[in-house]
Amino acid sequence: MKKIALKRILSNLNLLSLIEQVNFYRQKWQNRKSNRLFLENNPTVKLPPDFYLYETFNLNYDKFYTNGKPTAKWLVNHIKGFKEFKNISILDWGCGTGRILRHLPSILDSSNSFYGTDYNKKYVKWCSENLEGIQFKNNNLNPPLNFKNDEMDVVYGISIFTHLSEELHHSWLKELSRVLKNTGILFLTTHGDAHKFKLLEKEQEIYDAGNLVIHDFKKEGNRLYASYQSPKFFRALCEQNNFEVLNHIPGDIRNNKPQQDVWVLKLIKN
Numbered sequence: 001m002k003k004i005a006l007k008r009i010l011s012n013l014n015l016l017s018l019i020e021q022v023n024f025y026r027q028k029w030q031n032r033k034s035n036r037l038f039l040e041n042n043p044t045v046k047l048p049p050d051f052y053l054y055e056t057f058n059l060n061y062d063k064f065y066t067n068g069k070p071t072a073k074w075l076v077n078h079i080k081g082f083k084e085f086k087n088i089s090i091l092d093w094g095c096g097t098g099r100i101l102r103h104l105p106s107i108l109d110s111s112n113s114f115y116g117t118d119y120n121k122k123y124v125k126w127c128s129e130n131l132e133g134i135q136f137k138n139n140n141l142n143p144p145l146n147f148k149n150d151e152m153d154v155v156y157g158i159s160i161f162t163h164l165s166e167e168l169h170h171s172w173l174k175e176l177s178r179v180l181k182n183t184g185i186l187f188l189t190t191h192g193d194a195h196k197f198k199l200l201e202k203e204q205e206i207y208d209a210g211n212l213v214i215h216d217f218k219k220e221g222n223r224l225y226a227s228y229q230s231p232k233f234f235r236a237l238c239e240q241n242n243f244e245v246l247n248h249i250p251g252d253i254r255n256n257k258p259q260q261d262v263w264v265l266k267l268i269k270n
């Protein structure tokens with residue numbers, strides 16, 4: 001039986017929240033030794049509450065903090081050929097607990113300005129109180145963002161569209177184009193072909209025809225609401241919103257885990 005069919009049964013039995021709690025404690029237990037070692041070796045590193053880590057990423061402190069820096073460098077490397085990181089404004093949309101954003105001020109020139117926004121107020125509060133050199137704001141599930149027109153040179157959203165409905169795909173891409181300057185860069189990740197195996201056969205047909213597939217076990221925005229973007233669907237969406245696709249890198253399977261597709265887009269305002 002596919003995982004999705006099992007999830008549907010558990011959801012119908014109202015058991016998903018319970019399973020989430022069990023998974024949280026299982027991850028906590030599995031990572032206990034590695035997390036203890038991390039705390040011993042890094043007593044000054046500020047870490048978000050465990051449940052925030054579980055909800056947004058993975059409950060392994062080393063993967064969250066130590067691997068966060070190479071991920072931030074990976075992001076910069078994808079963009080730097082198209083935008084010089086000097087005296088520009090950079091926004092992490094859906095910043096979560098700042099896994100990537102917290103490292104940018106130490107990687108990039110101090111002439112740049114760093115912003116983070118998320119619809120989860122708890123994460124924004126934690127980031128504002130614990131991470132320096134970055135301005136954090138809250139937004140709602142629906143647009144708008146709390147930024148002016150043409151304010152940003154670079155916006156990135158890592159694993160955000162992967163939790164949104166089709167309606168919000170349209171409204172958020174339009175909103176991101178509002179806050180970006182002309183020729184601004186948008187970096188996004190999606191659930192592409194590497195994630196197709198999670199879909200039922202009839203959903204794979206819908207995906208292959210260039211449509212979005214949704215698994216909605218919770219309200220959108222939540223990690224239990226997953227959307228799958230066929231490249232055909234996503235490319236068309238970008239083009240409808242005046243984004244030129246500079247690079248699309250399909251995700252591969254690494255250590256048995258499907259990776260997300262990467263999209264590097266340039267906004268062309270008329």
Ligand SMILES: C[S@@+](CC[C@H](N)C(=O)[O-])C[C@H]1O[C@@H](n2cnc3c(N)ncnc32)[C@H](O)[C@@H]1O
Nearest residue numbers: 056094095096099118119120141158159160221
């Ligand atoms: C899988 S987590 C990724 C967090 C972060 N980007 C990272 O890579 O560590 C998804 C994040 O998207 C946020 N999110 C979901 N819908 C959002 C929306 N409409 N606007 C802003 N943030 C949203 C969630 O609160 C969560 O922090």
